[in-house]
Amino acid sequence: MKxxxxxxxxxxxxxxxxxxxxxxxxxxxxxxxxxxxxxxFLDGYGLxxxxxxxxxxxxxxxxxxxxxxxxxxxxxxxxxxxxLGILAGIGTVFMAAYTAYRLYPKRxxxxxxxxxxxxxxxxxxxxxxxxxxxxxxxxxxxxxxxATYFFRSNLSLPLMAxxxxxxxxxxxLAFLFGASGILLKQKSWKDTLTFxxxxxxxxxxxxxxxxxxxGSLFPNPFYAKTGFSxxxxxxxxxxxxxxxxxxxxxxxxxxxxxxxxxxLAEFSQFSLLVFFGYSLxxxxxxxxxxxxxxxxxxxxxxxxxxxxxxxxxxxxxxKFRDPVFGTSTLLLGFIFYWLPSSYLHTTASMDRxxxxxxxxxxxxxxTYTTAKCFAVTAAGALPYHLMxxxxxxxxxxxxxxxxxxxxxxxxxxxxxxERSYNAGYVLAQKPDIILFNTGVKPTSLPERALFLYPxxxxxxxxxxxxxxxxxxxxxxxxxDRPTAGSPDMPAQFANLFNEALNFVLGSREFExxxxxxxxxxxxxxxxxxTFYTMLGYAYLTDGSxxxxxxxxxxxxxxxxxxxxxxxxxxxxxxxLKQKDYAxxxxxxxxxxxxxxxxxxxxxxRKPNSESRL
Numbered sequence: 001m002k003x004x005x006x007x008x009x010x011x012x013x014x015x016x017x018x019x020x021x022x023x024x025x026x027x028x029x030x031x032x033x034x035x036x037x038x039x040x041f042l043d044g045y046g047l048x049x050x051x052x053x054x055x056x057x058x059x060x061x062x063x064x065x066x067x068x069x070x071x072x073x074x075x076x077x078x079x080x081x082x083x084l085g086i087l088a089g090i091g092t093v094f095m096a097a098y099t100a101y102r103l104y105p106k107r108x109x110x111x112x113x114x115x116x117x118x119x120x121x122x123x124x125x126x127x128x129x130x131x132x133x134x135x136x137x138x139x140x141x142x143x144x145x146x147a148t149y150f151f152r153s154n155l156s157l158p159l160m161a162x163x164x165x166x167x168x169x170x171x172x173l174a175f176l177f178g179a180s181g182i183l184l185k186q187k188s189w190k191d192t193l194t195f196x197x198x199x200x201x202x203x204x205x206x207x208x209x210x211x212x213x214x215g216s217l218f219p220n221p222f223y224a225k226t227g228f229s230x231x232x233x234x235x236x237x238x239x240x241x242x243x244x245x246x247x248x249x250x251x252x253x254x255x256x257x258x259x260x261x262x263x264l265a266e267f268s269q270f271s272l273l274v275f276f277g278y279s280l281x282x283x284x285x286x287x288x289x290x291x292x293x294x295x296x297x298x299x300x301x302x303x304x305x306x307x308x309x310x311x312x313x314x315x316x317x318x319k320f321r322d323p324v325f326g327t328s329t330l331l332l333g334f335i336f337y338w339l340p341s342s343y344l345h346t347t348a349s350m351d352r353x354x355x356x357x358x359x360x361x362x363x364x365x366x367t368y369t370t371a372k373c374f375a376v377t378a379a380g381a382l383p384y385h386l387m388x389x390x391x392x393x394x395x396x397x398x399x400x401x402x403x404x405x406x407x408x409x410x411x412x413x414x415x416x417x418e419r420s421y422n423a424g425y426v427l428a429q430k431p432d433i434i435l436f437n438t439g440v441k442p443t444s445l446p447e448r449a450l451f452l453y454p455x456x457x458x459x460x461x462x463x464x465x466x467x468x469x470x471x472x473x474x475x476x477x478x479x480d481r482p483t484a485g486s487p488d489m490p491a492q493f494a495n496l497f498n499e500a501l502n503f504v505l506g507s508r509e510f511e512x513x514x515x516x517x518x519x520x521x522x523x524x525x526x527x528x529x530t531f532y533t534m535l536g537y538a539y540l541t542d543g544s545x546x547x548x549x550x551x552x553x554x555x556x557x558x559x560x561x562x563x564x565x566x567x568x569x570x571x572x573x574x575x576l577k578q579k580d581y582a583x584x585x586x587x588x589x590x591x592x593x594x595x596x597x598x599x600x601x602x603x604x605r606k607p608n609s610e611s612r613l
Contacts, residue, residue: 002109009113010097013120014090020126021086024348027078029355029380030290031132033398034058035077036384038068047213049383049398050390056214057379057398059221061206062165063134081132088136089129092143093119096301099147103267104309110322111312114329115304121333122247123344124293125300131351138167139298145170146274146302149177150186150267153195161202168219169298172281173274174199180273186266216400224396224403224420225289232286235417239287240279243296246340247303257306260313268309271302289417291347293340354437357470358382361435364467365389368596371432371476377418377444378437392429394446396420402446409452411491414445421446424485427455432477434460439473440530440566441501448494452487457528459483461561464569466597475530478562493524497531504534510542533557533567540574550574565595572602 033049037058040048047064049057058064066084071077093116100112119125129136141163149156156177164170178196181187187195210217226232244251257264257272264272278299282288288295296303311328315321358378362385365371372389376382379393395418396402406420423446426434434450440462442448450456460475496516503513517535524531536553539545551574558567568591575584592598 005109006097006101006112009109010094010116013093013113013116016120017090017093017126018086020120020123021089021130024123024127024130024344026127026131026348026351027082027355028128028131028133028290028351029358029378030397031081032355032380032384034060034064034067034134035081035132036387037064038071038077039384039387041068042072049379049393054214055398055400056210056216056219057221057393059168059219060134060138060166062162063137066137078132082130085129085131085133085136088140089125092125092129092136092140092301095140095143095147096304099143099267099301100305103147103150104265107312108322110326110329111308114308114311114325115301117329117333118304118308118336119300121337122300123337123340124247124297127292127344127348128294128297133294134166135294135297138163138170139300141166142170142173142298143301145173146177146271147267149181149195150270153187153191157195157198157202161199164199164203165206167298168222169278169281171199171203173278173298176274176277177270179277180270183273184266184269186270220400220403221397223400225418226285231419233283235286236283239295240283243293246293246343247296247300247336248307249335253303253307256310256314260310263313264306264309268306272306275299275302275306286417292344354378355381357472359385360467360470361472361474362386364465364472365433367467368465369433373429373431373433375426375429375431375434377435377446382435392426392431394421394423394426395444396422401425407449408445409449409487409491411495412445412448413491413495414443414448416444418444418446421449423449423453423456423487426450427453428485430477430480434475434477436475440534441505442494442498448491448498449487451494451497451528452489452491453485454483454488454525454527455485457525457530461564462530462533462566463564464566465595466601469600471601473566478564489524493520496520501534504538504541508541510538510545514538514542514545527560529557529559529561529564529567531557532560533564533570536567536574537570540570540577547574547578563590565591565598568594569598569601576602 036049037047040046040051045051048054067077067081070080096116096119097112100107100115104111125139141159145156145159145163148159160170160174163173178187178192182189182192207217244254248254257268261269282295312325315325318324358381362382366386373392374389375392375394377394379391379398383391393399393402402422402425403420405422407422407424436442436447442451458481459477459479461478463474463476465472497520500513500516500520503509503516514535517531517538520531532553536550536557539550539553554567554571554574558564561567568587572584572587572591575587588599
């Protein structure tokens with residue numbers, strides 16, 4: 001009966017896991033970085049992001065090699081990656097049940113299913129397992145490695161070696177396993193040193209390969225993403241608190257096992273120590289630049305086991321222990337499902353939109369442009385779909401210059417977590433296209449820094465495309481006027497532009513945005529067509545401003561950007577608003593020669609509606 005109940009329960013939990021996966025349906029943009037490495041590797045160019053440039057812009061070597069091996073016969077890469085992740089996610093749920101069965105032999109089937117239930121209900125595991133990234137594989141390897149460290153350490157050794165090849169944090173977990181075992185007196189120093197030494201020997205060939213092939217032992221994202229400062233600590237604590245809020249009952253999930261520490265099972269104590277050590281690392285490096293609790297997913301099992309153990313201790317003397325524990329498990333599972341649900345679905349929607357948008361951009365650039373060099377802040381789906389083009393990663397994940405020689409500018413602020421940037425280096429590459437995640441508005445630090453350089457302001461203009469009903473904006477290099485190679489404006493200049501666009505394009509508070517745009521033109525150099533174009537757009541859309549103001553700034557923008565498509569588009573809108581249909585038709589005719597389907601923007605618009613283009 002016990003075995004049938006466990007297997008039946010696990011089948012239901014697997015179904016719940018799959019339901020969560022399909023409800024999120026996230027294919028993460030960052031996964032395409034690995035996919036580009038796989039394709040270049042299979043095409044004979046080596047483990048490179050840009051052909052001829054050796055940089056370890058990934059942190060998942062084993063995942064990339066596994067995908068390359070499985071897709072070499074011709075199997076679809078993306079589908080295989082997602083299938084493997086889902087399989088690993090379900091495997092983690094089953095592995096949690098096996099861990100409970102093996103290391104807590106006196107517990108009943110309800111307790112054995114409690115932690116798998118929390119995992120299946122949590123959402124974060126399903127979110128990341130099917131994202132195309134290595135998270136699912138790393139999670140099951142780490143979970144199995146922790147469990148086998150207790151009852152079969154010789155099996156834990158290869159598992160943790162594979163985990164470390166899948167994510168560098170595998171080495172940290174292996175260290176924490178050994179340190180926790182020593183503290184709890186479950187492992188001798190000799191056994192621990194043997195474990196660590198064996199792991200080092202297994203990883204030595206990989207370290208030699210990295211040094212000879214890439215010239216570095218640490219992957220490039222380590223330099224681009226991590227740091228140790230007050231700013232990173234603050235970000236990491238906020239990241240950790242969000243996890244505890246959604247999955248730890250605002251900290252009760254940690255406090256309860258601490259209160260029952262002396263009575264916890266040995267593996268629960270072990271798991272709690274590993275969780276604390278790993279959480280300290282997460283906080284120190286500033287958390288993850290990606291949302292949805294990705295960094296905590298690999299230790300979810302180790303987080304829930306001590307909590308479930310403490311919960312059973314509370315109820316151990318109750319006459320109705322089993323029914324109450326079962327009811328509590330169902331209630332807690334619902335809470336772990338419900339609390340982060342809105343956050344996860346909102347994040348999933350944003351991730352899907354980004355991947356879709358970058359795919360549309362890629363199809364447009366492949367069809368209508370001959371641009372060979374791009375600078376981007378999202379180096380995933382777009383580079384994957386444009387394999388023959390060179391990409392400069394402005395946040396440095398796949399670019400060692402940006403990652404290791406960040407040219408930070410005092411006073412430049414952003415809520416985006418990426419902190420590495422080198423705008424001078426990016427501009428020196430003279431990319432044909434510079435693409436921001438939000439189109440026109442510089443949100444991240446690498447994007448904002450560009451506006452402080454005269455090269456960007458003078459030589460790049462804002463353009464748009466309208467393929468298949470999707471409105472796309474990007475910056476194109478349209479001239480090559482010589483300029484100084486260093487910033488000539490203070491950081492506040494770029495911050496002010498971002499703030500102005502938040503009012504103009506976001507909240508539509510033109511009475512606040514227009515004065516800020518005017519302030520930019522009054523205090524800054526008169527060399528950036530985008531400033532004039534956006535001020536003209538603001539006056540045009542405001543409705544309460546005199547039409548000559550919109551016309552003046554739009555014309556000025558066109559003079560500076562030599563007839564850029566966005567300036568032309570807004571002029572068409574201006575003439576339509578003035579009911580000068582002859583001028584609007586003439587301007588639209590000019591525009592459609594450059595931008596295919598531009599006239600569809602006006603055919604789709606309802607009569608007398610105010611344009612929000």
